[in-house]
Amino acid sequence: AAGVIQSPRHLIKEKRETATLxxxxxxxxxxxxxxxxxxxxxxxxxxxxYEKMQSDxxxxxxxxxxxxxxxxxxxxxxxxxxxxxxxxxxxxxxxQMVTEAFFGQGTRLTVV
Amino acid sequence: AQTVTQSQPEMSVQEAETxxxxxxxxxxxxxxxxxxxxxxxxxxxxxxxRQEAYKQQNATENRFSVNFQKAAKSFxxxxxxxxxxxxxxxxxxxxxxxxxxxxKLTFGQGTILTVHP
Numbered sequence: 730a731a732g733v734i735q736s737p738r739h740l741i742k743e744k745r746e747t748a749t750l751x752x753x754x755x756x757x758x759x760x761x762x763x764x765x766x767x768x769x770x771x772x773x774x775x776x777x778x779y780e781k782m783q784s785d786x787x788x789x790x791x792x793x794x795x796x797x798x799x800x801x802x803x804x805x806x807x808x809x810x811x812x813x814x815x816x817x818x819x820x821x822x823x824x825q826m827v828t829e830a831f832f833g834q835g836t837r838l839t840v841v
Numbered sequence: 842a843q844t845v846t847q848s849q850p851e852m853s854v855q856e857a858e859t860x861x862x863x864x865x866x867x868x869x870x871x872x873x874x875x876x877x878x879x880x881x882x883x884x885x886x887x888x889x890x891r892q893e894a895y896k897q898q899n900a901t902e903n904r905f906s907v908n909f910q911k912a913a914k915s916f917x918x919x920x921x922x923x924x925x926x927x928x929x930x931x932x933x934x935x936x937x938x939x940x941x942x943x944x945k946l947t948f949g950q951g952t953i954l955t956v957h958p
Contacts, residue, residue, distance in 0.1 A: 760944055771932055771948040772886075785941055817884055823944045828874055828893070830936075830946060832886040 731755050733822050735833035742810050742840050750805040750836045752820030760784070760823040761803040762830065763795060767816045778803055810840045843868045843935045847949035854923045855957050861908075862918045862952050864933030872938035875909065876946070877918045881929040889931070892916065894938070923956045930954075 734753040742748050752761055760779045764772035774787035778797035789795075792810075797803045807814060817837050821830035844867045854860035866875070877889040892900045892909050899907050904924075908917045920927055933949040 762944055762946070764946075766884075771951050772946070774945055774947070777945060785945055787945075819886060821886075821944075821946070828936075828938075829876070829888055829891055830944065834885055837884075 733758075733820060733831050733833035735818075735820055735836050737836060738834065740836060740838045742838065744810055744812065744840060746810050746840075748807045748810060748838060750807070750818050750820075750838070752803045752805075752822070752833055754801050754803075754820075754822035755831055758822040758824045758827075758831070759801055760825075761797055761801070762821045762823075763789075763803070763805050764819045764821065765816045766819065766835075772819060775805070807838075812840050814838060815840045843870075843873075843937070843947045845933055845935050845947050845949040847933055847952050849952045850950070851953045851955070853955045853957060854920075856923055856925060858923055859919060859921045860923055860954065862920075862931055862933075862954065864916045864918070864949055866914050866916065866933070866935050866949075868914070868935065870937060874936040874938060875907075875916045876934040876936065877905070877907070877916075878932045878934060878948075879927075879929045880932065880951075881926075886932075890918065920954075925956050925958060928954060928956045 762777040763775040766772040775789040777785045781797045795805045817835045819835045873894045875892045879887045890902045904921045934946045
């Protein structure tokens with residue numbers, strides 16, 4: 730069965746650079762959630778989209794932005810990267826017929 | 842806002858024995874879902890078990906079962922016949938069943954479980 734695809738799996742960037750993380754949901758999943766998980770921490774909600782519209786917003790820095798496209802994939806854009814942005818970034822996708830999150834394998838971002 | 846608390850940062854158990862991980866939560870909602878996720882060293886987030894709040898019967902999934910106490914807002918995970926592959930970080934998570942927050946997971950701090958041979 731198709732799963733949630735995140736790309737890239739690993740990313741190394743320097744401070745003040747920009748990064749773009751992508752999430753491709755399971756077919757017919759119209760909802761995407763983004764989470765940030767720092768080392769040794771629990772995942773923290775960043776932002777979500779339903780039917781290409783932002784549906785909820787968490788503790789997402791102003792330096793970050795995201796959108797969901799017509800094919801339902803989502804991109805998280807991160808600018809002016811800081812060392813503290815180093816983390817594992819997950820996306821999770823749903824549709825209204827399911828009651829569990831389907832997680833991607835995550836993108837490990839390292840800022841040096 | 843919902844909060845989820847896991848009061849055991851680390852637990853250990855001998856192979857083949859039973860271990861229980863604790864989780865409490867706070868919410869004013871009546872309809873919601875609770876989950877236990879396993880995160881092994883690969884850091885993939887793996888669903889272990891799910892409980893619907895409207896169901897009184899505790900969920901079970903092979904060696905994994907929960908003790909769901911809605912009034913006490915408690916949701917513990919019992920792992921029977923522990924195996925070395927159960928070694929991982931375990932997260933308890935809450936999800937609203939409706940409204941704009943449907944689908945958003947609130948996680949506990951996690952419990953690192955180590956299974957010893």
